[in-house]
Amino acid sequence: MDTGATAWVLTSASLVLLMTPGLALFYGGMVRAKSVLNMLMMSFGAAALVGVLWVMYGYSIAFGDDMGAGLLGNPAQYLGLAGLMEDTTTEAGGLPAMAFVGFQAVFAILTVALISGAVADRMKFSSWMLFAGLWATLVYFPVAHWVFDFSNDSGHVGGWIANNLGAIDFAGGTAVHINAGVAALVLALIVGKRRGFGREPMRPHNLPTVMLGAGLLWFGWFGFNAGSALGANNTASVAWVNTLVATCAAILGWLLVERFRDGHATSLGGASGAVAGLVAITPACGALSPFGSIVLGAVAGVLCALAVGLKYRFGYDDSLDVVGVHLVGGLVGTIGVGFLATSNAPAGVDGLFFGGGFASLGDQVIAALAVMVYSAVVTAVIALVIKAVMGLRVSDEDEASGIDQSQHAEAGYDFVTLGGGGSAARQSGAEARAPHLDVRSERTSEGVGA
Amino acid sequence: MKLVTAIIKPHKLDDVKAALEAFGIQGMTVSEASGYGRQRGHTEVYRGAEYTVDLVPKVRLEILVDDLDATSVVDVVVKSATTGRIGDGKVWTTPVDDVVRVRTAEHGADAL
Numbered sequence: 001m002d003t004g005a006t007a008w009v010l011t012s013a014s015l016v017l018l019m020t021p022g023l024a025l026f027y028g029g030m031v032r033a034k035s036v037l038n039m040l041m042m043s044f045g046a047a048a049l050v051g052v053l054w055v056m057y058g059y060s061i062a063f064g065d066d067m068g069a070g071l072l073g074n075p076a077q078y079l080g081l082a083g084l085m086e087d088t089t090t091e092a093g094g095l096p097a098m099a100f101v102g103f104q105a106v107f108a109i110l111t112v113a114l115i116s117g118a119v120a121d122r123m124k125f126s127s128w129m130l131f132a133g134l135w136a137t138l139v140y141f142p143v144a145h146w147v148f149d150f151s152n153d154s155g156h157v158g159g160w161i162a163n164n165l166g167a168i169d170f171a172g173g174t175a176v177h178i179n180a181g182v183a184a185l186v187l188a189l190i191v192g193k194r195r196g197f198g199r200e201p202m203r204p205h206n207l208p209t210v211m212l213g214a215g216l217l218w219f220g221w222f223g224f225n226a227g228s229a230l231g232a233n234n235t236a237s238v239a240w241v242n243t244l245v246a247t248c249a250a251i252l253g254w255l256l257v258e259r260f261r262d263g264h265a266t267s268l269g270g271a272s273g274a275v276a277g278l279v280a281i282t283p284a285c286g287a288l289s290p291f292g293s294i295v296l297g298a299v300a301g302v303l304c305a306l307a308v309g310l311k312y313r314f315g316y317d318d319s320l321d322v323v324g325v326h327l328v329g330g331l332v333g334t335i336g337v338g339f340l341a342t343s344n345a346p347a348g349v350d351g352l353f354f355g356g357g358f359a360s361l362g363d364q365v366i367a368a369l370a371v372m373v374y375s376a377v378v379t380a381v382i383a384l385v386i387k388a389v390m391g392l393r394v395s396d397e398d399e400a401s402g403i404d405q406s407q408h409a410e411a412g413y414d415f416v417t418l419g420g421g422g423s424a425a426r427q428s429g430a431e432a433r434a435p436h437l438d439v440r441s442e443r444t445s446e447g448v449g450a
Numbered sequence: 451m452k453l454v455t456a457i458i459k460p461h462k463l464d465d466v467k468a469a470l471e472a473f474g475i476q477g478m479t480v481s482e483a484s485g486y487g488r489q490r491g492h493t494e495v496y497r498g499a500e501y502t503v504d505l506v507p508k509v510r511l512e513i514l515v516d517d518l519d520a521t522s523v524v525d526v527v528v529k530s531a532t533t534g535r536i537g538d539g540k541v542w543t544t545p546v547d548d549v550v551r552v553r554t555a556e557h558g559a560d561a562l
Contacts, residue, residue, distance in 0.1 A: 201501040203494065262495040272497060308497045321497060 001089040001096065004232040009099045012227025015220045016106040020047050020113050022216025026271065027117045029209030030320050032202060034402030035121045036412040042116035045125065046132040047109045053136055054105040055081055061141035062104065063149050063158075070160025073145045095230060103227060108144065110224075111176045112136050117320035118184035119191050122399050125407040127392050134382045135183060139375055140175070147175035147367075167367035168360070170239065170347055171228035173283025173334040174371045181327025182372050183379040184318060190383040191392045193317035195399055202319075207267050214271035218247060221278045225285040235346040239285040243278065246285075246297030250277025253301025269305065272325060276304035279329030284337045286347030292340040300332040331368060338364040451546040451559065452520040456511040457483065457539040458531040463509050469530035475513060475523065476562075483510040489537035508539060514549055516559055 024043035028036045050058070057075045064073030078084060084097040112132050119128070147169050149158035161167050161174065169175065194202065204210060225243040229236035254273025255265040280300030281293055288296060308324035311317065318324070338361030341351035350356030386392060393399070398406035405411065458466060463480065470478065484505040491504040515523050520543050527541050551561040 201503070203496060203501055258495075258498070262498060262500075264495065266495065268496055305498070309499070312499065324497075 001087070001091075002093040002231070005093075005095050005230065006099050008232035008236065009095060009103050009227060009230055012223035013099070013103040013106055015223025016103070016110065016227065017047075017220075019110050019217050019220035019224065020044075020106070022213050022220055023110065023113055024213070025209050026213025026217060026275070027120070027320050029206040029211075029213060030117075030204040030268075031120045033205040033413060035404055036205065037404040037408050037410055038125065039116070039120055041125065041408060042119075042123075042128055043113040045129050046112040046116065049129060049133050050109045050112050050136045050140075051105060053133060054101075054108050058108060058136065058141045059101050059104065061137075062108075062144040063100075064145075066145070066149075066157040066159065070146060070158065070164055072142050073149060073159075100230070103230075104144070104148065107148075107172060107176060107224075108136060108140055111140050111172075111180050114176070114180035114322060114326055115184045115187060117322040118188040118318045120319035121194050121403055122393050123191055124390075124392065124394055127386050127390055130386055130390070131187070131382060134386075135379065138382065139179065139183065139378050143175050143179055143371055143374065146371075147172070161367045161370065165363050165367060167334075167363040168287050168337050168341060168347070168349070169283040169334065169367065170286040171225045171282045173279070173330045173337075174367050177279045177282060177326040177330030178334060178368055178371050179375045181323050181325075181330055182375040184322035185316065185327065186376050186379040187383050188316055188318045188323075190380065190387060193315075194319060195396060197317045198312065198315075204268060207271075210271045211267055214274045218274055218278060221247075221282075225282060229286065229347075235286055238290075238346050241290055242285040242288055242293040243281050245290050246281035246293040246300070247274050247277035249294040249297030250274065250280065250301030250304075253277075253298040254305040255301075257302055257305035272308070272321070273301045273305065276300045276325050276329045279326055280333035280336065283330070283333045284340065287337055287341040287345050287351075288348065289342055289345060292342065296333065296336045296340055299336065300329050303332055304328050334368045335361070335364050338362070451549055451562065452515055452517055452543045453546050454511075454513045454515055454520060454523050454527065454541065454543050456513075456527045456531065456541040457485070457508050458511065458527070459533065459538060460507055460509045462531045462533065462538075463511075466511065466527055466530045469526050470513070470523070473523065473526050475515070477513075479512040481510045481512075483508045487537070487540070506537065514546065514562055516562060 020043050024040040027043070028039040031039045057079055059081060060078035061073050061075045064075065064077035066072070067074055081101060084101060087096060088094070089096055112135060115135070116128065146159035146161040149162060151158040151163045161169070222240055222243055226236040226240040229239055251270055251273040254269050254276060258269045259265045277297040277300055280296055284293070284296055304325050307328040308321045310324065311321070337351060339352045341348040341356070341360060342354045343350045349360055352358060352361050383392065394403055394406050456466070467478070484507050486504055486506055489506070491502055491506055494501050494503055511527070513523060524541050524543060532538055548557060549561040550557055
């Protein structure tokens with residue numbers, strides 16, 4: 001067993017897991033105070049459900065032996081992670097299968113959680129959970145197989161983008177960010193706009209929380225990118241530095257756009273620029289020079305800062321700009337590899353700017369388009385089926401009074417300073433003390449339930 | 451008796467309080483308020499989208515005074531609250547029928 005690699009991959013997996021609560025805070029601060037809990041819960045709910053599905057059959061669909069044409073792994077092969085507890089590493093080296101299972105599990109969790117930003121304030125929690133489970137199963141697991149499952153010498157056959165096409169996606173520009181970004185766009189279109197979109201002010205209610213979330217994402221992203229080297233080695237180190245510097249350049253790019261367009265460099269712009277840079281460098285972090293990473297990050301920061309305005313022009317309510325940041329950033333990174341990659345980098349081939357011609361660029365575009373089309377079509381089918389069966393949205397009244405109350409029967413913040421906020425209702429499991437208390441608690445649960 | 455109500459800029463509260471104390475005013479009630487006058491609000495920009503924020507934070511001061519002091523107290527507040535810029539606020543007086551001090555049940559001017 002390669003203990004160094006094992007330690008680094010397990011550490012990276014833990015770092016990547018932290019990205020999901022980080023994302024929850026990043027999104028949670030951006031919504032209004034009345035929907036902060038629902039925003040956090042969409043990430044936590046997705047994490048819980050996708051984690052279970054991953055162990056049950058997700059890993060097997062993504063990393064089981066290919067069932068044909070590189071499209072789908074065998075779901076029965078590692079059902080319930082069967083046979084993966086045995087140590088198959090040799091004395092010379094190798095990574096335990098479970099370390100890889102864990103590392104990839106947190107990718108699946110994060111990708112599903114990313115989509116939630118497009119449907120803030122208005123999607124029923126039950127419908128979101130069903131969507132999360134179906135989307136992970138029908139979209140993420142197969143696409144992870146396409147992109148991340150490499151064939152090997154011991155007879156394992158993997159996915160078509162990684163092996164047949166040979167496009168470069170070091171840590172998930174296509175499988176994670178383009179995939180989630182397209183799904184977010186389609187889901188936002190089918191769910192529909194928030195009430196008052198474009199008319200009422202929908203300001204972020206807590207920007208320090210957004211900054212904290214962006215900070216946790218940046219921290220966790222070192223596991224995402226440098227961990228994708230699957231070893232404690234030179235490739236991981238190059239990816240680490242590229243991840244750092246591309247993010248820095250993207251923040252500067254986004255802030256410069258704001259300064260010249262709007263007059264002020266904003267904290268929301270700083271946080272958003274960081275995420276845009278992280279998204280863009282994800283597929284490219286092993287294939288670029290640090291200087292190339294600065295160029296890529298700056299381009300991503302500028303383009304994403306411009307792209308978040310598109311929703312007002314085209315009238316779709318991608319509430320927290322999953323499209324503007326993840327889809328556009330993912331495309332900048334994935335296609336940017338075709339221009340900026342260099343064979344001097346540990347996991348790179350020469351791109352257009354380094355004399356590699358159009359071959360690599362073409363592969364990158366095909367990979368991006370394939371994921372976009374597949375994700376868009378299947379997301380639309382899933383969302384339309386859920387809409388027909390159980391509906392996607394809370395009622396207008398619940399949306400206006402706040403989704404936290406209607407879906408979770410909680411408030412994110414206690415603003416009550418006088419009178420302590422009411423009397424204690426019956427505790428679950430305890431017997432009612434007086435008949436009038438009973439009536440009261442029933443009325444309360446009617447008010448907030450359904 | 452009169453109730454003097456003043457809507458002022460939050461950052462002028464300390465100046466107004468000091469000026470009123472120097473004048474000899476014994477107490478006041480202060481609350482946070484929001485609103486707008488001719489000044490209107492300001493604009494904020496989030497990811498390039500502009501929002502007009504109509505309601506601007508203000509401080510509301512309420513002071514109960516004897517009829518004879520009312521004009522002078524208004525003068526003190528106006529002098530100490532002014533910055534000369536738009537949005538400085540307003541001061542007005544309203545007649546008050548009676549005042550009772552809760553602890554002693556004193557009425558009228560004795561309760562001030």
